[in-house]
Amino acid sequence: MILTGKEDMRIRKTISAIRANFEEMLLEMPYEKISVKALCERAMINKTTFYRYYPTMDDLLEEVLMEYARPYAELTRGMRYPDDIEVLIHSFMTYCTQQGPLFDAILSSGAYSKIMWKLMDSMSEERDHDVKIPEGWTEEEWQLYLTHVNMSQIRIYQKWVEGGRSVPVERMVAMTVRLVCDGARIRRK
Amino acid sequence: MILTGKEDMRIRKTISAIRANFEEMLLEMPYEKISVKALCERAMINKTTFYRYYPTMDDLLEEVLMEYARPYAELTRGMRYPDDIEVLIHSFMTYCTQQGPLFDAILSSGAYSKIMWKLMDSMSEERDHDVKIPEGWTEEEWQLYLTHVNMSQIRIYQKWVEGGRSVPVERMVAMTVRLVCDGARIRRK
DNA sequence: ACAGATATGCAAAAGGCGTTGCATAACTTT
DNA sequence: AAAGTTATGCAACGCCTTTTGCATATCTGT
Numbered sequence: 001m002i003l004t005g006k007e008d009m010r011i012r013k014t015i016s017a018i019r020a021n022f023e024e025m026l027l028e029m030p031y032e033k034i035s036v037k038a039l040c041e042r043a044m045i046n047k048t049t050f051y052r053y054y055p056t057m058d059d060l061l062e063e064v065l066m067e068y069a070r071p072y073a074e075l076t077r078g079m080r081y082p083d084d085i086e087v088l089i090h091s092f093m094t095y096c097t098q099q100g101p102l103f104d105a106i107l108s109s110g111a112y113s114k115i116m117w118k119l120m121d122s123m124s125e126e127r128d129h130d131v132k133i134p135e136g137w138t139e140e141e142w143q144l145y146l147t148h149v150n151m152s153q154i155r156i157y158q159k160w161v162e163g164g165r166s167v168p169v170e171r172m173v174a175m176t177v178r179l180v181c182d183g184a185r186i187r188r189k
Numbered sequence: 190m191i192l193t194g195k196e197d198m199r200i201r202k203t204i205s206a207i208r209a210n211f212e213e214m215l216l217e218m219p220y221e222k223i224s225v226k227a228l229c230e231r232a233m234i235n236k237t238t239f240y241r242y243y244p245t246m247d248d249l250l251e252e253v254l255m256e257y258a259r260p261y262a263e264l265t266r267g268m269r270y271p272d273d274i275e276v277l278i279h280s281f282m283t284y285c286t287q288q289g290p291l292f293d294a295i296l297s298s299g300a301y302s303k304i305m306w307k308l309m310d311s312m313s314e315e316r317d318h319d320v321k322i323p324e325g326w327t328e329e330e331w332q333l334y335l336t337h338v339n340m341s342q343i344r345i346y347q348k349w350v351e352g353g354r355s356v357p358v359e360r361m362v363a364m365t366v367r368l369v370c371d372g373a374r375i376r377r378k
Numbered sequence: 379a380c381a382g383a384t385a386t387g388c389a390a391a392a393g394g395c396g397t398t399g400c401a402t403a404a405c406t407t408t
Numbered sequence: 409a410a411a412g413t414t415a416t417g418c419a420a421c422g423c424c425t426t427t428t429g430c431a432t433a434t435c436t437g438t
Binding site: 393 | 418
């Protein structure tokens, strides 16, 4: 549930407690280890109350993650595939990098990869929902294009985090741009 | 558990019952809806017996899915990225297409996307485990390359299935090859 | 400050997971 | 065919999820 600030004070108190404790726990343990029971005990609310707002824990996770999508859409407003692809890749990588440990914790919780697709989709949807298919592309080609480009970025970022970010961001961006933009047929040297 | 045929007959009976009923159920309902309890009742075995062989249901799913990886590795033996990328993409798409409804059911059960990465990894690992990093590539570039190429293929295939395969295979292959090989900077027309 | 609305807590229930110890059944070996 | 091995079934357990009805506490509007 997203707070507008106009709700009953009990609601705001409850939601904040859930959110705050959930985010804390995400930093302490992998998502899969967090039980409704433990979260409720920690947030000092009743299980019933939790279920009043979130059908499942996954919904809560999704809600938290989705709040990262909005600022990104804002940041890249006006940018378009395929023309601005370099900038978009750069923005994505640097944006993710700046989001801090919570963001990475959720992404690394590979168990819930479905949510990442959703994230990537909504990151582009918020920006692209009004966008027409570019000239010369069929509907299917365009869908394929977005799938390909989005998927690569998020998976590459995720693997990069998993690997402890041993490569500097800028180098990572450069490699990604080269690979995604110039294609996979290229030979090095 | 993979049967060699030399086991105690009780074991073979049990494992077959589990596998057969599990595969049936996968065609009837999404993976997440299948409970250990229901599977055991249907297979007419005790829960204890199930857990003797599979720590979790995920392991069972993985086992079933992984059996698709071996023939694919066989099929593409000797092929290498990046040189044979066109053939590899073509092989992947057509191979998947020929696997029938069970394969698609597992893949569409998007909930369990983690396993697809595993699938894709093992599809290439079985083939590439002995392969050195190509000349002129750094370790990281090569990892990035594989991530990118593998991810795209599996996600594109998955989306294609989700969309009811409205585009013919060969066209799908062509589009994928073009996009992955020639890169995402290209403009149509 | 009061009345009405409504969110929360509590307790209990049904159901699934994963584990245990033990008796019994089925299999293999000789 | 008997002896020894080992897989299965059974019953019960502790734990977690998700839902329920109802009483109580807390909020909001006036």
